[in-house]
Amino acid sequence: MQDKWNVKNKKGYLKIHVAVDVKTKQILALEVTDEKVHDNKVIKNLVEGVLNNNQDIKIKSFIGDGAYDSNGNFKYLKEKRIQPIIKVKRNSIISSKNNKIRNREVNSNKGLS
Secondary structure, eight states: OHHHHHHHHOOOOEEEEEEEOTTTOOEEEEEEEETTSOGGGTHHHHHHHHHHHOTTOOOOEEEEOGGGOOHHHHHHHHHTTOEEEEOOOTTOOOOTTSOHHHHHHHHHHHTTO
């Protein structure tokens, strides 16, 4: 239905990406983009926003849906020592170029298809 609305009105939409402390439910970082910016391009801004604005907070994990699935994001989170909890895409493949954690997730999801 939303696609029909966008075609008729030729208007875009905004997406809100939020980093939240799951224990306190406090918003730690917020990024607003238009529909042209893919979700997996926002992860660095969210993480850096949390780290730069909250010196006393340590990010233990990043939870995201399949839109955040990219090898680059898994590598970035590894560099930051943040555990990725990201649903990998159904058509993902295991590759020597991939981050090991992403390959493990791809492998574990093969049995679910």
